[in-house]
Every structure is written in C-alpha cells, then in structure tokens.
Amino acid sequence: MSMLQAEGVSRVLEGEVPVTLVRDIDVTFEAGEFCAITGPSGSGKSSLLYLLGLLDVPTEGRISIEDAATSSLPSDALADVRLGKLGFVFQFHFLLQEFTIRENVALPIRKLGRLAEPTALARAESLLEELGLGDKTRKYPHQLSGGERQRAAVARALANDPLIVLADEPTGNLDRRNGSIVFDIFERLAKEQGRTVITVTHDPSLAARAGRRITLVDGRIQEP
C-alpha cells in the first residue's frame, strides 16, 4: 500500500495564456519516507505540494491517499482529509496572532473533536515540549523568535497525528541552526514514527539529509 500517490498529474491555470504549473507527475510516497523536493525557483515545487496536500485540484491525473482516490471528493471531504491525515508547514508560520501558541496547536485538535478540550490543550503542550518550546506554551506568536514560531507551526502540523507532513521551504526564513533543528524533527517523524514527510527546500545540505530527493524543472520531475 502506498501512502500518497500522484498519477499523471498536471495542473494548468486557465486564462488567456494558460500557465502550466506542473505536468505529467507520477510519483509514489511510502510510509516512513523522508523526501526532499528541490529545483530552481518557479519550477513548480509549491504547486506540486499544494496538489499533494489536497489544497489544489489537478486538471489532469489523480492523487490518492492510502490508495483512495481523492479526485471525486467534494471540498468538505477534502477539508476533512486535511484535518485528519495531513499536516502543513509553510515558509511563513501563519500562526493566529490572537491565540497563544498552545491554543494555536490545539486548534486542529479541537476542530477534529476527538479529544475533550483540556486533553486537547494538554496534547498541544506535550507536542510543544517535544519541540523544545515547553516553557513558551502560553506566549503569543509575536513574543517568540522566528525559529520558535516555525517550530510551533510544526507542532500544529503534527497536532492530529497526521500520516503525511508537507512542508514548503520551512527553513526559508530560519538561520542554519534553527533550520537544522526543524530537519532533525522531520527525520525523527519519518524514522521513529513512520510518517511520510515531504519537504521543499532550497538548501542542498539540508536536502542531502532526506532519504529521497526529487528535482523539479519546469514543472516536470527530472530523472537523476
């Protein structure tokens, strides 16, 4: 069984001059895999990640999660899959400013509604603790450093124990040390917890740490 699969996926933006973001993508990810997507700027890395994360819908081909096709699902069902099975980390942390970081992390847990409120907050705290933010759980995003915020965003992505973690240049705004910390976390998630981690990165030394590397050029996967 594959965890995440793209078959013949293309995404074309309609318009007077149609723009092809990615084309003919065939790729399969397994559980426990840690994969880095690299490629020049504008090659379609983010576009591919949005498609794999069900935030965008391919114009051709199909995306399957745990061998279940997602193409025919209505937007509410896609939202539910994102909530229960996927975790996103973006280059910008996108934490909600009005909530403390433990409340931010608890947000998807409460949304999913499987845990009682106090348990949700407790889980958020323990996730933050694992990511070295145990003493900052009641702080607001603006009270944290960039590296801390990004780690909080990673904690939020992990809130509902996702099968798949998708990250788009999560270290783009971080210094080397903090970038390395985030990759340490990803490595552990894949190796120790058997999750699929897919991250876009510009940094060759960080990409080298991933078990698998995919390079995109002009919206296509370039075979090594």
Place this chain on the structure above:
Amino acid sequence: MALNLEIALKHLRSRVRQSVVAVLGVATGVGFSVAMAALMQGSLLDFQQKLIDASPHVLIKDEYRDPPLQPAERAFAGAVALDGLKPKEELRGIKRAKSLIAGLDTVPGLSAAPLLEGQVVIRFGGKDVAATLSGIDPERHIRVSQLADDMSTGTVTNLYAAANGVIAGDGLARKLGARIGNLLIVSSPAGVVLRMKLVGLFHTGVVAIDDARAYALLKKAQVLQDRPNVINRVRIAVPDIHQARGLARRLEERIGYLTESWDEANEDILNALQVRNVIMYVVVGAILLVAGFGIFNIVSTITYEKAHDIAILKSLGFRESDVRSIFVTEGLATGVGGSVLGWGLGFTLCKILESIEFNAKWAIEMEGLPIYYDPLQYGIATAIAVTSAGVAAFLPARRAARLNPVDIIRGAA
C-alpha cells in the same frame, strides 16, 4: 461551534475601535426604536384610554348610514334617476326609545342612557359661545359615562338642585368667563331661550369635549330644543370595550339607526396615529440600516485583514461553512452585543422622556409623555437588529469562505 465563536470574538477584539463603533451603531438603533415604540404605543394607549373614557362605548343616533329611499324612488324602482324630488320630512328623533332602552336593560352587563343632543349658543357677560348641550338622565348617564369621575367642581346631581341647572366643560366655562353660580343665557335653533345656572364643571382631557360641551336635565333640553319627549341618542356602556364594535353592528342591523362604537366614531384620528407609526418604522429602519453598514464594514475589514488566517484555517481542515460561520458569528455577536447595550439605552431614554413635564394640547391634553413598557418592543428591535447584522455579515463571510487558500499562501511567499 464553540471554536468558531472563540475565533470570531478574538477577531472582533483585534479591531476594538471598529467593533465598538459597530456595536454602538446597533445599540443606537435598538435604543431609539425601543424608546420610540414605547412612546408611540404609550401615547396611542393613553389616547385610546382618554377617548374611551370620554366617548360612548356605543352610541345610537337618530340617523341612518344610507339615506332612506324616498317614496317615489320606491315606487319607480329601477328608474335610472329621479329629478326634482322633494324628500319626505321625517321627524327627527329615535322612535320607540322607551322600549329600546327597556330592551337594552335586559341584556346583562349593558347599561343604556337616553340623551337629547343639540347645538346651543351660550351667552354670558356679552360673550357668545357655541356648544353642544346634552340633555341627560343623571342616574342613567353616570352609569354609561365617566362624567361623575370627570367632575372637577360640583356633582352631577347638582342638576336637580337648581331650577335650570347646567354643567359645563371647564374649557367652555373659561371661554365664557363664567363661574359656578353664574346665570347663563342659553338659546337653541328652535328659538327657545333659557336662563340656566352653572352648577358644575367637568374636565375630561379631550379638548374638543371640555371646550364645547354642556349637560342639563333631559326635560330641560327637550324644552330648550322644543322637542318634548324626544331623544336623539342612546349611549351604551359595555363591560369589555373590545365588544363594542360587534355589538354596534348587531344593534344597527336590528334597529336600523346608525350605531357607532367608540373606535368607529374615532376612526379618522386612530388612522392618523397609524400614519405616525409608519413614520416611526421608517426612522427606525433607517437607523438599523446604518447599523447594518457598520457591521458590514467591520466584518469586511476583518475578512481582508485575516486573509492569511482564513487560508491557514482552510489548510488545517476547516470547511468553507466553518469560515462562513466564523464571520457571520462576528456580525451576530455585534448585533447581540449592540442589542443588549441598546436595551439599556432604550430604557434610559424612556425614563428620560417620561420625566419631561410639559403642557400640550393637541386633541387631548398631555402633562407628560406617556411611555408604555413592553418586553415585546425589546424583542422585536433585537430580532430586527440581529437579523440585519447576520445579513450584513453574510456577504463578506461568503466571500471569505470562498477564498482559495493557495492564492493567499502564494501571495505571502
């Protein structure tokens, strides 16, 4: 749901000044509509009460709703038109009045009293004032009217005490410059002149009555109008004034004479009050519309400001309907908050209006503004405010819910 509410409230708190303005807008709308409704309803009820107190519940007149068919018209039924007819002179007055009143007396709860009403001119000290003089049977009359309570000087039975006693409205007496005990010269269209002694004054609060009405014994009025044994009105009191209209209709069907209930007799003035209500609703509607713009403004602003949050919530797995409900909740919360504040404002306004003292005469006398407190006023204003808040918020909320997270996330990168 609780989560969406929490996010909504945090958003509102992030824009304190605008939120406060929107809440105050709603509060103003609700406050003023409550105060206006209380005032309108209060003055309507006050007015009605004074009318009811001063008017007969039901009045039988010696008239017909439609002019009676002339004998010639009856003879040539079907003719298109008959010209130059001289109408048959009918003796005015209610016929067989004694048996009519005796019949009414048998109905439990009803009271009936005969009157002879007629125009007179009252002269005193060189002043002539036109008035309506009603000849009454005092015992019966006090059972069908508030006259006994309305007496400001003297009593109704004083009419028996003097040879030719008359009771006048205090406004009428003031116009004449007459005091109790003065002899008034009263003349009728029939040419009879009587010297009558002013033995009492009454005050109803209805200007038209206080300024132009007088009472005498029925017998004296019949002498004055030169219509012995004739009455032209029967005044009826019912235990429940809401029965008056139905009773009047049934009576008229039975006896043929024009029979009016208090509300029918005062229909024009009551309709004028309805027009006032329309004006009130327009004003209140305008205030609430402005409040709606305030809510639209704050919710739109927040949806633009929080585009990143919307994108992240959707990427986390919040549905379109969740996002919509967050922003609609922001509108509703503003509407509810404003309404609660508006209740306080409305109640305070009512108290202030109530405390204003003045003396005004417009059809009825008012010493202050009559305020009627009714929870329904608050309920209706709140329902309208919260509904319009929901509608005002729905438009930006729908737009926000449809935002494509990918566009926003790309835009930020």
